[in-house]
Amino acid sequence: MPNDVRIGRLHELLRSGETTAEEIVAAVLDRVTSLEATLNTFITLTPERALAEARAVDQRIAHGEEIDPLAGIPVALADNICTEALRTTCASRMLGDFIPPFSAVVYHRLRQAGSVLIGKTNLDEFGMGTAGVPVFGPVPNPWDPTCLSGGPGWAPAAVVAVRQTALSIASDAGGALRRFAACCGVVGLKPTYGLVPTHGLIEFAPSLDHLGPLTLDVTGCALALQAIAGADAQDGFSTGTAGEAYTGYLGRGVRGRRIGVPREYLPPETHPGVRKAFEKSLDLLVDLGAEVEETSLPHTPYAPAAHLVLTSAEAFSNLSNFDGVRFGHRAEARHLHEMYRRTRHEGFSPEVRRRIVFGTLVLSGDHFEDYFVKAQKVRTLVRRDFEQAFKRYDLLAAPTVPVPATAASGNGGPPEMRPEDLPLLPANLAGIPALSLPVGFAGGLPVGLQLMGPPFGEGVLFSAGYALEQQTGFYRTTPPITGTEG
Amino acid sequence: MGDRISSAEMARAAEAARLEIAAAEKEDFLEAINGLFAFVRRQWETLNTEAVTPTAYVRNLKSVCRPDVPRASLPRETALANAPDAADGCFRVPKIIENQ
Numbered sequence: 245m246p247n248d249v250r251i252g253r254l255h256e257l258l259r260s261g262e263t264t265a266e267e268i269v270a271a272v273l274d275r276v277t278s279l280e281a282t283l284n285t286f287i288t289l290t291p292e293r294a295l296a297e298a299r300a301v302d303q304r305i306a307h308g309e310e311i312d313p314l315a316g317i318p319v320a321l322a323d324n325i326c327t328e329a330l331r332t333t334c335a336s337r338m339l340g341d342f343i344p345p346f347s348a349v350v351y352h353r354l355r356q357a358g359s360v361l362i363g364k365t366n367l368d369e370f371g372m373g374t375a376g377v378p379v380f381g382p383v384p385n386p387w388d389p390t391c392l393s394g395g396p397g398w399a400p401a402a403v404v405a406v407r408q409t410a411l412s413i414a415s416d417a418g419g420a421l422r423r424f425a426a427c428c429g430v431v432g433l434k435p436t437y438g439l440v441p442t443h444g445l446i447e448f449a450p451s452l453d454h455l456g457p458l459t460l461d462v463t464g465c466a467l468a469l470q471a472i473a474g475a476d477a478q479d480g481f482s483t484g485t486a487g488e489a490y491t492g493y494l495g496r497g498v499r500g501r502r503i504g505v506p507r508e509y510l511p512p513e514t515h516p517g518v519r520k521a522f523e524k525s526l527d528l529l530v531d532l533g534a535e536v537e538e539t540s541l542p543h544t545p546y547a548p549a550a551h552l553v554l555t556s557a558e559a560f561s562n563l564s565n566f567d568g569v570r571f572g573h574r575a576e577a578r579h580l581h582e583m584y585r586r587t588r589h590e591g592f593s594p595e596v597r598r599r600i601v602f603g604t605l606v607l608s609g610d611h612f613e614d615y616f617v618k619a620q621k622v623r624t625l626v627r628r629d630f631e632q633a634f635k636r637y638d639l640l641a642a643p644t645v646p647v648p649a650t651a652a653s654g655n656g657g658p659p660e661m662r663p664e665d666l667p668l669l670p671a672n673l674a675g676i677p678a679l680s681l682p683v684g685f686a687g688g689l690p691v692g693l694q695l696m697g698p699p700f701g702e703g704v705l706f707s708a709g710y711a712l713e714q715q716t717g718f719y720r721t722t723p724p725i726t727g728t729e730g
Numbered sequence: 731m732g733d734r735i736s737s738a739e740m741a742r743a744a745e746a747a748r749l750e751i752a753a754a755e756k757e758d759f760l761e762a763i764n765g766l767f768a769f770v771r772r773q774w775e776t777l778n779t780e781a782v783t784p785t786a787y788v789r790n791l792k793s794v795c796r797p798d799v800p801r802a803s804l805p806r807e808t809a810l811a812n813a814p815d816a817a818d819g820c821f822r823v824p825k826i827i828e829n830q
Contacts, residue, residue: 342812343811343812345804345808345809345811345812346804437788437789438789451786451787451788477796480791481787481789481791483789545773546773546774546777548773549769549770549773549774552766552769552770553770556766560747564747564748567748568814569813569814569821569823570809570812570813570821571812571813571814572812572814573814574814574815577824578824578825578828579824579825579826579827579828580823580824580825580826581748581826581828582824582828583823583824584748585748585749585750586750588747588748588749588750589749589750589752592749594755594758594759597744597749597751597759598759598762598763598766600747600749601740601743601744601747601749601751601759601763602763602766602767603747604743604744604746604747605735605739605740605743605763605767608743608746610739615767615770617784618774618779620784620785620786621779621782621783621784621785622774622777622779623784623785623788624782624783624784624785625779625782627785627788657765658766660769661769673788674788675788675789699788699789
């Protein structure tokens with residue numbers, strides 16, 4: 245099994261006839277088979293369908309058709325992304341048997357591009373990053389299978405890290421996508437709010453939720469964004485023109501770019517190994533011609549509470565349609581009201597119910613101004629911090645997570661209360677793009693660099709990320725669990 | 731801002747959200763909920779936001795209307811396919827009036 249599943253490279257191999265889509269898909273399915281018992285990354289697998297789709301791509305190539313860069317590329321979707329006629333569970337008992345009647349826009353676009361669905365990945369219930377016993381079991385960190393601090397949330401990043409797929413799509417309402425990309429040693433992008441339509445994503449916090457790609461390298465990330473970005477009429481908040489050529493930014497480098505390093509993103513508890521890898525990546529950026537200086541985003545410390553209040557309020561509203569009437573779990577009950585209560589009691593984990601109750605309280609008359617409205621005001625302040633910073637800097641840089649996976653606080657409460665999630669939350673509140681790419685190791689576990697840009701500044705992120713990646717070549721490094729072949 | 735949430739207040743919120751909190755978990759729930767309130771209060775203790783405008787969505791969108799073009803909706807059978815209970819082309823639910 246070759247370990248180099250960079251999307252651009254696979255595309256070249258397909259075009260030159262050196263391999264077939266069927267061979268690629270068969271190889272990643274072998275990797276799924278050999279590692280699934282250890283890693284538990286998938287909730288649903290679609291091997292026969294994947295092989296059939298791969299053969300269809302091979303036929304198109306045989307007929308001399310020009311293929312899209314994602315054609316024949318294996319993709320995994322987090323299991324909160326709707327796939328028509330294929331079970332979508334949100335890793336919740338509430339949706340254990342739910343078969344969506346339509347596909348998410350993002351999956352529709354990937355299919356149109358010819359990519360091949362391998363399966364649906366495990367996740368925290370509804371992508372909330374909450375504590376508790378995962379319905380489909382935990383997922384170990386691929387670099388250290390004894391480390392379970394990510395709950396099942398590692399899965400969308402782990403499948404790329406161990407080469408069970410070349411592309412993975414996941415949601416990011418509070419930094420999960422970037423956190424897990426960093427901890428699993430892969431590239432992950434949370435795009436600008438609205439750039440990738442979320443119609444068909446079962447969101448729990450629509451004003452903060454994003455969909456983005458996870459890949460082995462920055463080029464793959466740019467290719468994936470090219471396929472999934474752009475407004476769609478089904479998502480009123482989506483924006484941007486489809487098909488922007490993000491790969492055009494890759495070779496532009498960072499010469500003359502001004503990069504700010506917000507001091508609030510390097511808390512005192514930052515792991516020395518993480519700090520070292522981060523500083524080394526800054527040195528590389530300086531060597532490549534960028535100017536780096538320390539800056540401040542002063543309202544950062546208020547962001548976690550604002551995120552907690554807003555996501556909880558939105559969860560109260562957004563999860564209200566899980567009531568046992570039209571889809572999902574239904575509990576036995578004597579009358580309608582009891583059915584609602586019991587269904588939601590049995591279907592949601594205690595952690596999800598707690599968040600909903602908290603959300604109900606912050607929206608109630610007594611607390612509305614002090615909590616909900618104040619959280620919205622903090623959101624304004626966080627957003628203004630970024631607006632000010634981007635007047636001076638092209639990019640902001642920080643460690644994605646200030647501690648390696650084993651030192652993470654684990655699943656002991658809402659993610660907003662984990663100090664290590666502080667650098668992840670502001671980008672969601674402000675809706676700005678943020679790219680995490682692997683830049684080194686701390687204690688044998690990967691370290692991620694987070695690059696943040698102004699709204700619709702994905703191109704600048706790709707330029708800087710690609711320039712760094714050319715120096716580090718991190719995509720050549722594989723978790724020991726995958727073996728060394730290739 | 732500052733008071734603890736009472737058990738009765740939590741029960742009212744759970745009722746509004748159509749959620750059950752089992753007797754055995756009430757105490758833990760109340761502790762956790764109050765822990766969340768305390769976390770938020772601690773973080774914002776020194777922050778004055780009086781003159782700040784709230785942000786609901788990060789993008790300043792203007793509402794626009796699209797042409798009203800009729801199109802097919804989800805077929806009835808498809809809409810009912812995931813229903814826990816259906817009859818005569820409708821979702822079937824338990825009786826609405828309690829105590830009867």
